[in-house]
Amino acid sequence: MPTPLLRAASALLLTLTALNAPAAYADDVTPVAVTVNARAALATVPGTGIGSNHAIWDSNLGTDETADRLKDAGVKMLRYPGGSYSDIYHWATHTAPGGYVAPNTDFDTFMRGVRRTGAQAMVTANYGTGTAEEAAAWVRQANVTKGYGIKYWEIGNENYGNGHYGSAWEADDHADKSPAEYARNVVAYADAMKAVDPTIKIGAVLTTPANWPDAITAEGDSGSWNKVVLSNAGSKIDFVILHWYPGALDRAGHVTDMIQLTRQQIAKYVGPGSERIGIAMTEFNTGSSSNGTNTQPGALAAADAYATLLANGVFTVDWWNVHNGIGTVTQVEGHTDYGDFGLLSSGTCTADNSVCEPALNTPFAPYYALQMVSKFARPGDQFVRAATDQAKVVAHAARRPNGDLAVMLINTSNDTSYPVAIDYSGYTPAAGAPTVLTHTNGATSITTSTGGTATGQTLPPLSLTTLVLHPARPQTGLPGAPGQPAASQVTDTTATISWSGATPGSRPVAKYELYRQHGAVSEQLGETSGTSFTVNNLKPGTRYTINVIARDNGGGLSWASPPLTFTTGTPASSSCSVRLTVTTDWGSGYVGAIDVTNNGAPVSGWTLNFGWPRSWQSLGSGWGGVWTQTGSDVKVVNEAGNGALATGATATVGFVGNYSGPNVLPAVFTLNGSVCTTQ
Template identity: 50%
Template sequence: MSPLRRPGRPAGAGHRPLARGATVLAAALALLSPLAGVAPAAPAAPETAGVADVTVQVNAQASLGRLSATARGVNTAVWDAHMNDPEVARLMKAADVGTMRYPGGSYADIYHWETHTAPGGYVAPGTGFDDFMGTVRATGAQPILIANYGSGTPEEAAGWVRYANVTKGYGAKYWEIGNEIYGNGHYGSGWENDAHADKSPREYAREVRAYATAMKAVDPSVKIGAVLTAPGEWPDGVVGDGDPGDWNHTVLSEVADVVDFVSVHWYAGGADTTAGDATARLARLPGELREVRAQLDRYAGARSPRIGIALTEINTNTGGARLTARPNGLFAADAFMTALENGVFTVDWWNTHNGAGQITDVDGETDYGDMGMLSGGGCTGDVCEPAPNTPFHPYYGMKMTGELGTAGDTMVAASSSERDVSVHAVLRHDGRLSVLLVNKDPDTARTVGLDYAGFTPSAATPVVSRYARGDSDITRVTGGGASASQVTVAPYGLLTVTLEPRAGTGPGASAAGTPGTPEAEAVTDTTARLSWQGASGAARYLVQERDGTHTRLVGETTGTSVTLRNLPPGSTHTVDVLAADASGRLSAPSSPLTFTTGTPADSTCAVTYHRDTGWGNGFVATVTVRNLADTPVTGWTVDWDWPADQQSVSSGWGATFHQTGSHVRVTAPEDAGPLAPDGGSTASFGFVGANDGPNPDPTVFRLNGTVCSGG
């Protein structure tokens, strides 16, 4: 492969936007602020606006988690001669980059750190580990280091830890074991070097344990990461010959007790012509990340909250087109925040520099087909990129998220009435609220009305930052009648509005600190006992459940635990906790907890659901039903609901299938006999299913309306 190109990968499932679930819960607090003036737009947009054509709702008390110091990251590669240019550190520091990943994707599995060689590949001068760490330190970031799994050994990795953290004192915390090892040919397509005779996920899991043991023997504080596939993306669901399951389930079943984080890669795919094409595909990402967490919950149990999720590579496509232009800058801003809001602790763009590829014209500009954030100065034919380290639009998209919030700030729920305007919001630790708006319409400025729950803005003019056509960097906007209730976002524009709270309101006015993240101590089919670390100055605690941007109170206590009752079996809930001081003023919300109730242990029926095989965007499953009642069941039906959008039954056998929306009803064949009592007989049926995105198992099955136990 070319040293400047990331290896290709086989096509996975098709890319269709997922429908967003409707919010159904009432707002916890009244929406505030009348409509007023507008912020000035980019040169192509009017300076004033009339009636809003987009409505945005922000709930400052609905937590999506806290931004970490590692939130924004980039990849770096040893074949990149400009990797350690002083300008790189300056630019990345300005964008609040907190992680830098080394030595560069698939190169990690041929790279030997001690000799600074990559047999079969090119290594540029001045890109050794110490040179890289100089850039990391100048940036103020942390390294994410990829230990060579493909052609390395646990001993080699342990030697790197010793040199980095004992000899040099770099304090390198995050260490992945290999890059995209599932691409080693075990599933038919192979781009990742893997010299192991056994290329199965079980062998990878065995080796991860060996690497973790050797590396932590040198420095027990290091965090070890295992490589997973993104659920719903190839080769998720594929079961290799002799394997007990697909990649993720096999690996996690054997390493969930030793790893500290998992590493996932996600590419939107496709040669996009508009910002909407790529950002619409982001609708898949939250469900895929939820499924990663569900898999961790399944195999790590109580340890799951201590295992982080790192999105160590992200970009739009690997096809080499429409990568440096403005649409990909909008995608970068949207993608960073979408991933962070859905539970990852770092999002690392591929790549810092990557090299010129296919030349196209996008939005009136030359697109160089370069997956880098910064120009490498290369050429395709007689078309050359600008000077090295000139930022491309994705850099400014990432940088704009730094205007939204920094480490310690709380991401909060926000929603937009229109698909072509995305919104993200952050409650600052000092009580201010920042809202990022992404206008994916290439032709029309959008006038946005802003409503708030749990936040009362002051009358002060908000601070507005913009990146749109005509801007050479993030631009501070002044004047133009900007207000807390209405702004205008230029076509293909990014706008961040930062608001001061009204005096005496907001978390900063409360004497109570922020509670700790709730933990689920015990969850049954209908109850959940939650506990959390108390906050200073708290007189009582409010437990609230979130659905989209809406919240509702579900518990209140003067202690630090509560039991939620009368929950539906197999239902998923996201809750957080607020502390109230003696005057009733509320703190910022804790980080959220998501949990799913189970099924009854003593039901009169039991259902086993087994996924037999899969191929990324399709699968085969078998369902077995037992009657545990003391009377026979004749003429049975089995019902379930798919947990994710775009899951469906394509064809089946052994029964009659009917699907309406996400609901599936399976009816016994006409010649089926009764189900004998006390488990004396079973009914079994199977089907071919389809999925476009994550493919989680259904959580609840009903036999003739009765909720069944698991098999």
């Protein structure tokens, strides 16, 4: 976070209708079809998943009341000393030259609150005005002298905001402000800090895909911030750090690509063994200062984002901030929104004292969102796929070790109570009414009741609803889940999937079944009695997510394995080959060059086709051919003078591609109908 004040937010893209409109009756609305698929497993819920930030300018950072509130919300990670203050903070003297340090915010006070909360600490070492020696001394004080056992240590905060790319909000005394200099120092910090305590985990700052200055290469650099940092410091780090302020309430759909692109960068630039590197979202807020920062729309967006990030394997999501202070005051969905990025009220007033927040530590709506997520998906649970056929209703699901299943439903409509009809795949709920947890617009608590059925509920407008279901049959004696699958020998149409065998239950394991996740539906790809299987008939240039399930000789099914995600290539040889090069990228668009080589017989006219992988991508302009776009499909036809392509000849075309989300590049190209080899 650049400052302890409000962060600029972009325009709200989720359209909300008029305030106080009467809710539609459930029988006026077609039931929303909800699909929950227990065979399509995602990440396991980490013990550090629900987090928040503390800041040394908050005098209530270490109070018992604050800690107890956070504990009740299920917070399991607390970050210190607070955003950009981390790069001016000196722990030994508890000073931050150029900033305000409130009373009762020293490191020991913070740790007392962490322990009372029942959380772990994420500590950010001072990169901007500090040294590796200072950071190592902090590790010694924390873990050797005090015995705090702090595991997670970041090196700096948003250090790409040091002016190297133009904008400057982050303190940085280094004469060289490049990513290469940051990477050199990450290595030095990691070596010095791990010499004191080799068990700690070191995190390095990355840019978030499709968020400034991601993908930009500054003058004199060998690549983007992420490329340079990962290439030079990847061997020394244990996790990477992302921050995300989407500025709108409908951005959870970006998460899967955001995290997948980050993992691809880690794999590409760090190399073998990079799968050990985790991903932490150490600052998150909806960033929508005028459209629900601390009222119900922001809470719904927060619950959706937290669940989606954790389901995609992020090991902590840390809200900005516990306390933040009053900002621009508006009315949102019938309630006062104080423009406060905090989970809890600071009890502050506007400059003219015309509007004051509720009493100190009064929870805002996003507090209840975190609390609901912590009740829905507990550490050790496994997220599974869920989806709906109504854009206003979002579904998430998680399976519990005891066989229970939790389903969280989010109704973002401000005027319609939606009935839902829930279908379960790979799971049979017990008869009877489930436990129902609900938070509605303006509510000051989560209510718990028993009502409806496992397959039918009605969701109030602007609400969070979690169902907790029991299985219809006992879950004893079943096989254990197969181990983490891995892919090898991946081609354009095939891949060999291998996994470690499942532990038998009361009966021997008879076979393993492979399922592809296709949205919230599973497609069985095959079965085998062994622990590897070659999948055929795959599509070129396509991302696949696969789970393996064990079945015993009595028909009993295990939990699904952890997910495996891989992407097929293009043909090893073809009558054509394509090379796509990004020549420049400015974070919302890029210039691309496509070299098309004819490897077959000479042609007198050519047509190149490809598709945008995501709905937020589009063609800005093109040259070297006649460009058209229909839906997501792009076609380039030769111009009058460049239609002839002899064998071995290459034509080059260029374009401007626009994007407003993670930029997944086109991977499959056809020339005159033939799939080309993408180089």
